[in-house]
Amino acid sequence: MGITGLHHITLVSADAQRTADFYTRVLGQRLIKKTVNFDDPTSYHLYFGDRTGTPGTAITFFEWPGARRGLTGIGGTHHFAMRVRDYDGLLKWKRRLMDLGIEVDGPFDRHYFTSIYFKDPDGVILEIATDGPGFAVDEDADQLGTEYREPPAEMMVNNRDEARIKAETWPEPVPNITADMALMQGMHHITAIGANIERSHAFFGDLLGLRLVKRTSNFDDPNSAHWYWGTGSGEPGTLITYFERRPSKTRRVQMGAGQTHHYAFAVLDEQTQLEFREKLVQAGLPVSPVRDRVYFKSIYTNDPDGHIVELATAGPGFLIDETEAALGQNLKLPEWYENQRDQIEQLLTPITVQPWRMPEGVK
Numbered sequence: 001m002g003i004t005g006l007h008h009i010t011l012v013s014a015d016a017q018r019t020a021d022f023y024t025r026v027l028g029q030r031l032i033k034k035t036v037n038f039d040d041p042t043s044y045h046l047y048f049g050d051r052t053g054t055p056g057t058a059i060t061f062f063e064w065p066g067a068r069r070g071l072t073g074i075g076g077t078h079h080f081a082m083r084v085r086d087y088d089g090l091l092k093w094k095r096r097l098m099d100l101g102i103e104v105d106g107p108f109d110r111h112y113f114t115s116i117y118f119k120d121p122d123g124v125i126l127e128i129a130t131d132g133p134g135f136a137v138d139e140d141a142d143q144l145g146t147e148y149r150e151p152p153a154e155m156m157v158n159n160r161d162e163a164r165i166k167a168e169t170w171p172e173p174v175p176n177i178t179a180d181m182a183l184m185q186g187m188h189h190i191t192a193i194g195a196n197i198e199r200s201h202a203f204f205g206d207l208l209g210l211r212l213v214k215r216t217s218n219f220d221d222p223n224s225a226h227w228y229w230g231t232g233s234g235e236p237g238t239l240i241t242y243f244e245r246r247p248s249k250t251r252r253v254q255m256g257a258g259q260t261h262h263y264a265f266a267v268l269d270e271q272t273q274l275e276f277r278e279k280l281v282q283a284g285l286p287v288s289p290v291r292d293r294v295y296f297k298s299i300y301t302n303d304p305d306g307h308i309v310e311l312a313t314a315g316p317g318f319l320i321d322e323t324e325a326a327l328g329q330n331l332k333l334p335e336w337y338e339n340q341r342d343q344i345e346q347l348l349t350p351i352t353v354q355p356w357r358m359p360e361g362v363k
Contacts, residue, residue: 002209002276005231005238006187007266007296007312008047008058009080011124012070014257016044016063017351018121023048023059026100027082028177030356031328032318037062038293041337042347050184051358052327053295053318055266056237057186065349067257069123074195074245075306076253077260079117079125081188083236086130087114088170089180093128095170096177107168109155110219112137113188113236123258129188135213135234144233145212151219159219179361189228189239190263192307193253197225197244199304204229204240207283208265208276218243240265253307262300262308269313270297276311294334295320328353 013019023029032053037045043064049057059080072078084090087107094104094116106116115129138149158164174181194200204210213234218226224245230238240263253259267273273290277299280287288300296312303309321332331348333341 001268001272003231003265004268005056005266006190007055007264008060009190009263010060010062010261012067012257012259012261013061013063013122014065014067016046019061020046020351020353022120024353027183028359029183031353033332034328035332036344038334041344044348050186052324055314062261064257070256070259071251071254072193073251073253074193074247077190077192077263078243079127080190081115081127081129082183083185083188084128084130084183085180090114090116090128090130091170092174092178092181096174099173106165108159111152111155131236141233145214148215151217151222177359179359182359182362184362186237188236189241191241191243193245194242194305195245195247197227197242200242201227203304262310264310264312266314267311273297273299273311273313
């Protein structure tokens with residue numbers, strides 16, 4: 001058993017309360033864990049996700065109070081996408097976000113899915129993408145990723161029709177998140193930036209064992225490569241994708257608010273994690289010892305461009321120190337910091353969130 005999908009993404013926030021308000025009130029996520037950065041207990045680490053923080057749904061933030069905005073670039077993440085079931089749900093999101101004063105781009109036809117783009121308060125580029133039609137629309141399922149697939153010319157023309165795109169939205173206000181909108185299935189994909197797509201494939205495909213499910217071009221920059229890796233047939237929630245950029249024309253990532261600190265893949269258990277660790281060591285790559293993150297165990301390495309990549313176990317999960325009903329309500333500290341709780345709490349600005357409710361009709 002290898003990588004089973006995405007586990008979480010961890011970004012940098014300049015203001016924990018502002019981030020909590022956006023992800024809970026605007027996007028309907030649940031604050032499932034309020035804790036601290038285990039490597040820097042003077043700062044928050046907030047986890048948002050579905051009802052219990054299932055691997056693949058967790059969007060997490062380190063708070064760096066007042067941090068300057070970071071900049072995207074080689075060695076960093078460009079954006080991440082969350083899943084919505086279908087096109088109607090996507091249009092409802094566009095209407096809801098725009099009515100809240102948030103600028104939205106799209107919907108754009110990405111051939112394998114349709115999506116919209118917007119930004120969170122720190123400038124994180126967020127995408128909401130439909131589950132389908134999937135990667136078999138232009139090649140047989142057993143041949144995915146074996147040949148380059150050029151972006152369809154008609155699609156490229158339609159994606160430049162600004163008037164049509166702007167007009168495409170839900171006809172009525174959407175004050176509440178409906179069942180067909182709920183972002184409870186987690187992430188669709190994560191897209192990062194690399195300098196050499198073949199080198200990226202050697203890491204994700206050959207070393208980590210992910211399947212290359214699509215070789216195509218960036219639909220907004222067709223002169224650059226865009227490859228997708230995942231499991232199975234490239235199911236949403238398993239996908240990591242990379243834009244290839246020339247170092248001579250593209251800066252390196254500059255860490256700061258709105259940038260990704262790291263992203264994590266899920267592995268089933270600790271034995272599988274140790275096997276991956278040995279494989280990384282044998283390949284001559286830097287890899288951390290196993291770290292106890294209470295809710296999972298982790299190892300860390302870097303992709304060929306320096307992006308921090310984590311392999312995290314599926315469990316034990318976020319119910320290990322709170323009941324489901326109480327998730328996210330209190331500051332939780334690992335046992336090795338409990339004797340410092342008073343000092344830590346004095347350094348953290350209290351944050352509050354409204355009680356979470358599952359959108360009506362979601363099972």
